[in-house]
Amino acid sequence: MSVIGNTALRTAAPRARGGVVQSARDSLVVAKRNLIRMARIPEVVIFGLIQPIMFVVLFSYVFGGSIAVGGSTDPSTYRQFLMAGIFAQTVTFATAGASAGIADDMHKGLIDRFRSLPMARGAVLTGRTLADLVQTALTLVVLAIVAVIVGWRIHEGILKALAGFALLLLLGYAFSWIGALIGLSVRTPEAATSGGLIWLFPLTFISNAFVPSDNMPTALRYIAEWNPFSATVQAARQLFGNLPVGYPVPSAWPMQHPVWASLIWSVVIIVAFRTLSVRKYRSATA
Amino acid sequence: MPGAIYAEGLVKTFGDVRALDGVDLDVPEGTVLGLLGPNGAGKTTAVRVLTTLIKPNSGRAVVAGIDVLKNPTEVRRHIGLSGQFAAVDEYLTGRENLRMVGQLYQMSARDAKVRAGQLLERFNLGEAADRTAKTYSGGMRRRLDLAAALVVSPPVMFMDEPTTGLDPRNRQQLWEVIQELVAGGTTLLLTTQYLEEADHLAHDIAVVDHGRVIARGTSDRLKARTGGERVEVVVHEARDISVADGILRSFGKGGSKIEEHTRKVTVPVSGGAKLLAEVIRELDARGIEIDDIGLRRPTLDDVFISLTGHAAEVEEERANGAGKPGGKPDGTQEGEREGVREGEPEGERERRRPVVGGPTRQDEEAAT
Ligand SMILES: Nc1ncnc2c1ncn2[C@@H]1O[C@H](COP(=O)(O)OP(=O)(O)OP(=O)(O)O)[C@@H](O)[C@H]1O
Ligand SMILES: [Mg+2]
Numbered sequence: 001m002s003v004i005g006n007t008a009l010r011t012a013a014p015r016a017r018g019g020v021v022q023s024a025r026d027s028l029v030v031a032k033r034n035l036i037r038m039a040r041i042p043e044v045v046i047f048g049l050i051q052p053i054m055f056v057v058l059f060s061y062v063f064g065g066s067i068a069v070g071g072s073t074d075p076s077t078y079r080q081f082l083m084a085g086i087f088a089q090t091v092t093f094a095t096a097g098a099s100a101g102i103a104d105d106m107h108k109g110l111i112d113r114f115r116s117l118p119m120a121r122g123a124v125l126t127g128r129t130l131a132d133l134v135q136t137a138l139t140l141v142v143l144a145i146v147a148v149i150v151g152w153r154i155h156e157g158i159l160k161a162l163a164g165f166a167l168l169l170l171l172g173y174a175f176s177w178i179g180a181l182i183g184l185s186v187r188t189p190e191a192a193t194s195g196g197l198i199w200l201f202p203l204t205f206i207s208n209a210f211v212p213s214d215n216m217p218t219a220l221r222y223i224a225e226w227n228p229f230s231a232t233v234q235a236a237r238q239l240f241g242n243l244p245v246g247y248p249v250p251s252a253w254p255m256q257h258p259v260w261a262s263l264i265w266s267v268v269i270i271v272a273f274r275t276l277s278v279r280k281y282r283s284a285t286a
Numbered sequence: 287m288p289g290a291i292y293a294e295g296l297v298k299t300f301g302d303v304r305a306l307d308g309v310d311l312d313v314p315e316g317t318v319l320g321l322l323g324p325n326g327a328g329k330t331t332a333v334r335v336l337t338t339l340i341k342p343n344s345g346r347a348v349v350a351g352i353d354v355l356k357n358p359t360e361v362r363r364h365i366g367l368s369g370q371f372a373a374v375d376e377y378l379t380g381r382e383n384l385r386m387v388g389q390l391y392q393m394s395a396r397d398a399k400v401r402a403g404q405l406l407e408r409f410n411l412g413e414a415a416d417r418t419a420k421t422y423s424g425g426m427r428r429r430l431d432l433a434a435a436l437v438v439s440p441p442v443m444f445m446d447e448p449t450t451g452l453d454p455r456n457r458q459q460l461w462e463v464i465q466e467l468v469a470g471g472t473t474l475l476l477t478t479q480y481l482e483e484a485d486h487l488a489h490d491i492a493v494v495d496h497g498r499v500i501a502r503g504t505s506d507r508l509k510a511r512t513g514g515e516r517v518e519v520v521v522h523e524a525r526d527i528s529v530a531d532g533i534l535r536s537f538g539k540g541g542s543k544i545e546e547h548t549r550k551v552t553v554p555v556s557g558g559a560k561l562l563a564e565v566i567r568e569l570d571a572r573g574i575e576i577d578d579i580g581l582r583r584p585t586l587d588d589v590f591i592s593l594t595g596h597a598a599e600v601e602e603e604r605a606n607g608a609g610k611p612g613g614k615p616d617g618t619q620e621g622e623r624e625g626v627r628e629g630e631p632e633g634e635r636e637r638r639r640p641v642v643g644g645p646t647r648q649d650e651e652a653a654t
Contacts (some may be wrong), residue, residue, distance in 0.1 A: 037377040113373035118362040
């Protein structure tokens with residue numbers, strides 16, 4: 001049997017379609033590969049769920065009652081307020097998945113294999129971020145169910161709620177591009193995991209996610225109100241109808257127009273970090 | 287016309303390390319070049335430059351007629367790469383790995399599937415095809431990686447130490463695959479630590495050390511350069527050594543070498559089998575009982591050690607000297623390497639062993 005030398009099988013130099021079609025197809029091939037991996041390492045997905053579920057339960061029952069939102073210390077008011085914050089924090093953790101996954105591919109030499117193939121430039125990274133998007137969406141579904149169980153409700157109708165989730169996913173997608181750049185920049189998968197996570201804590205805590213920003217010291221408040229993350233939290237809260245009556249909306253522009261601010265921030269992050277990541281990918285050496 | 291793989295003055299530095307220090311290569315279409323060299327010589331770096339994975343600091347490379355630096359994307363359509371370390375996704379099955387690679391080579395999903403099936407059979411991975419690569423042994427991963435490099439049977443292939451970690455049976459099989467490939471017209475650049483492998487597979491050999499090609503030619507030519515034939519005699523009785531030595535020297539064309547403990551006498555000769563017969567007659571006539579006698583040619587191991595050992599000394603001398611020609615920035619080559627190419631007797635060409643593809647290859651040779 002001559003599989004190798006058989007010239008009839010010489011499919012060498014296949015035509016590259018080029019352009020958007022090839023880009024999309026290659027990205028989907030890589031995304032599928034990453035989704036298969038996720039399905040075969042379910043621990044990663046499961047641990048990714050435990051942390052936000054713990055946050056939902058702990059914040060609701062431990063802090064609820066001590067934190068005043070809109071002048072009310074009613075635990076159930078805080079619970080409504082809190083959920084958008086935890087959802088948003090959860091989607092940003094997609095960063096760690098992307099950075100660890102890509103660093104691992106670099107480490108194992110898979111990136112070299114991909115880079116020697118006639119595939120679309122950004123497809124390895126786009127495929128990874130798309131797979132992360134699917135994972136984030138699944139996480140959000142589970143988290144929303146847990147939130148409903150502890151008493152969270154939407155008040156503006158299903159369409160607006162879906163729009164809120166869409167903005168959250170877009171933010172998650174944007175952050176996974178930051179993760180991609182981190183994954184390409186660090187030398188080991190271990191460094192990528194912590195490098196993908198640590199900076200998320202100040203980012204998500206100096207924001208309106210867990211407490212209203214109006215009680216913060218001026219400097220922090222300023223940061224919190226312009227924090228890209230806060231814009232999405234505020235937008236989701238608005239779209240879910242979770243802003244308590246009498247909640248003072250800060251005068252900063254992103255807080256006044258949170259949906260627009262959230263969209264703009266996410267798109268800017270995607271464009272900037274995608275450009276940087278693809279450039280880095282092309283010159284990457286394992 | 288430049289060959290299917292052509293490089294000129296490639297220089298690549300990593301900090302202070304000159305991994306490539308002016309490498310020139312020219313591999314005619316349909317032939318195999320064996321890149322030999324000690325650890326850290328720059329073999330992998332050369333492969334990575336030629337396969338578009340890293341950019342050289344200077345120099346030029348053309349693969350399958352396409353400029354590697356100007357049009358890397360186009361080059362990737364014409365090459366297959368199996369790197370030094372198996373690059374397979376451990377959490378995918380063997381089949382999934384190959385199908386993914388096929389699709390990324392822009393094959394249709396159906397073609398990729400068919401091709402994956404064929405390759406898995408060819409590389410003895412049929413039974414393990416639907417297990418994740420995590421469960422594979424090192425040799426199985428290696429074979430999966432090689433299969434991935436062959437998904438489109440590209441016209442130009444690069445294999446970085448392809449048989450490292452393979453057992454003898456699988457190594458033999460890979461050699462067959464390589465011979466099939468080359469018979470089908472593929473050009474191959476192969477790096478290896480196994481001199482036997484280069485001897486067996488490669489039409490031409492380039493010995494690399496310290497980022498430079500220090501010798502090149504067919505394995506026969508390199509061997510001839512290291513020293514020609516020798517007659518080696520092992521006498522039965524230690525007291526016969528000196529007599530045997532006298533006889534050998536009378537036939538030889540240089541000083542003899544005596545190893546007392548193995549009762550072995552060696553002398554360089556020219557004259558081949560006929561001379562050997564005469565030596566045997568003479569020894570017999572003098573009543574010397576022998577345990578073993580033979581005509582020995584240098585192995586590639588001899589070549590390798592003599593060349594790279596020598597190169598290391600030269601490098602030290604250069605480092606101590608003021609001129610330091612080793613670091614010439616323009617990457618031009620000079621000195622001993624030229625000597626190798628020009629210093630070879632013309633007759634060498636006929637003696638070279640056609641390894642793969644038989645007569646056609648010689649014809650091509652004659653045409654060039
Ligand atoms: N990414 C890198 N960063 C720094 N130095 C490097 C890098 N890659 C290679 N080198 C150095 O370049 C030199 C050549 O390395 P290369 O891997 O090409 O050698 P090799 O001939 O393939 O060796 P081996 O037989 O061990 O595989 C070595 O000194 C190595 O340390
Ligand atoms: Mg190497």
